Amino acid sequence: MKRLARGDGGSTVEEGELRELIGHQEKIREDERKRIAREIHDELGQRLLALRIEVSLLKQDEYDFADKRSQRIDEILEHVDATVKSVRTLINDLRPAVLDLGLVASLDWQARDFERANGTACVFRADDEDLELDDKRATVLFRVLQEALTNVVKHAKADKVEIGLKQDGKNLVLSVADNGIGMPKVRNRKIKSYGLAGIRERIGLLNGEFRIVTGDSGTTLIFRIPVSE
Structure with missing residues (x-):
């Protein structure tokens, strides 16, 4: 092919x-x-x-x-x-109104809302509280985190999630790590069964990268996008 x-x-x-x-x-x-x-x-x-x-x-x-x-x-x-x-x-x-508060504040709000709604401990950390993106990229990261957390609820059986945001050179890196049961099927290219195709498409439209680190105990999703066009 x-x-x-x-x-x-x-x-x-x-x-x-x-x-x-x-x-x-x-x-x-x-x-x-x-x-x-x-x-x-x-x-x-x-x-x-x-x-x-x-x-x-x-x-x-x-x-x-x-x-x-x-x-x-x-x-x-x-x-x-x-x-x-x-x-x-x-x-x-x-369009989530909370994005008007800024990228870091909106992701932190989403983490706290997830913890409140699901009873799963969720910690958000940002290396720089003043990190900002244009509206298009900020919205994509917000939606990506939303989908990733939904995936945790559906599949991970985790009781803790850690979210990190940092700038790495000209890229912004968002990571979502849970301590659940892992995603062994991803290694067999059955990524669709975990509802990650939409996430991958969103990141791809920004010329970004999406990586999965997984095993039998926990999964980490890593999203890397350029800070600007």
């Missing part, structure tokens, strides 16, 4: 594998579009419709009394708050 390009850690990528990777990423994007459209219709759309009905009900005679009207307005405000929350969630799915 024809070889086309350099892949993770400098290895070559086969033409068929590249097509499969592109197809996989397109499926991820299409699934994400469907999910967001469904949430807009089912969640946001239904809430707005309910709000319209509730506001129109205020015209009824029974709400001419101040106490009844006040109670009804309180209920409507609760629905408004829930709708605002839904909108914020959708916006965060498209």
Whole structure:
């Protein structure tokens, strides 16, 4: 089979594998579009419709009394708050607002959120608290870490994760290490079964490298991307 390009850690990528990777990423994007459209219709759309009905009900005679009207307005405000929350969630799915705090702060937030949500100890360390990237690269690293941590929950059976961020010359290096059961199948090129194809594609678009160090006790994912174009 024809070889086309350099892949993770400098290895070559086969033409068929590249097509499969592109197809996989397109499926991820299409699934994400469907999910967001469904949430807009089912969640946001239904809430707005309910709000319209509730506001129109205020015209009824029974709400001419101040106490009844006040109670009804309180209920409507609760629905408004829930709708605002839904909108914020959708916006965060498209671009995490926490990225506005800076790269280091956003990754640290993600580590603490992961620990809080899953009960798995998660430590984040950065060599330089002032490390910054352009928005495109920062978003990729945020999403990559998000996917890597999701992978830990699904497969690693770990009780501790260590995340590191450092600058190495003209490159930025992000590492995610867990103390779980390891990923022996990766050595047999069954990387897809661990949901890492999307991660590899994101890093590849930035001319970066993605490396896996794994065994029977723990896995470390290492992402290296250029600081600039």
